[in-house]
Amino acid sequence: MSIKDLAQTITDRASSDPSESWTAKLLSNPDKAAEKFGEEAVEAIIEATKGDPARLTSEAADVMYHLLVMCAAHGVTLSDIEAELANRTSQSGLREKANR
Numbered sequence: 001m002s003i004k005d006l007a008q009t010i011t012d013r014a015s016s017d018p019s020e021s022w023t024a025k026l027l028s029n030p031d032k033a034a035e036k037f038g039e040e041a042v043e044a045i046i047e048a049t050k051g052d053p054a055r056l057t058s059e060a061a062d063v064m065y066h067l068l069v070m071c072a073a074h075g076v077t078l079s080d081i082e083a084e085l086a087n088r089t090s091q092s093g094l095r096e097k098a099n100r
Contacts, residue, residue, distance in 0.1 A: 007068050007078035014072070023069060030073035037066040 001009075013023040026033040044059035068078065091099075 003064065003068075004078065006065060007072075010065075010068050010072050026066075026069045027073050030070070033066070033070040033073040037063070037070040040066045 010023055010027075013021050014027050016024040018025040018028045026036060040059065040062040044056065044063045047056040047059045050056075071077070071081065
């Protein structure tokens with residue numbers, strides 16, 4: 001599954017019953033979506049320090065899913081994120097960071 005496929009799945013599940021869809025449940029509660037993203041990010045950091053690529057891969061997938069759900073819950077789409085990334089690639093990372 002690509003990131004675009006994942007983003008589309010999240011969009012498709014937005015209209016699902018929150019009692020039957022984890023995605024719909026998170027989308028209906030933006031604070032919970034943000035909390036879950038934070039939890040998954042911490043878990044990925046922990047796995048990164050343990051040196052187990054398989055566990056890090058699993059946690060990274062969770063992070064990406066929860067990041068897209070959190071963003072969707074706040075009206076930010078994958079296209080919005082891609083546009084921002086495109087803007088940033090026009091200059092070096094150090095210059096972009098200094099300009100923020």
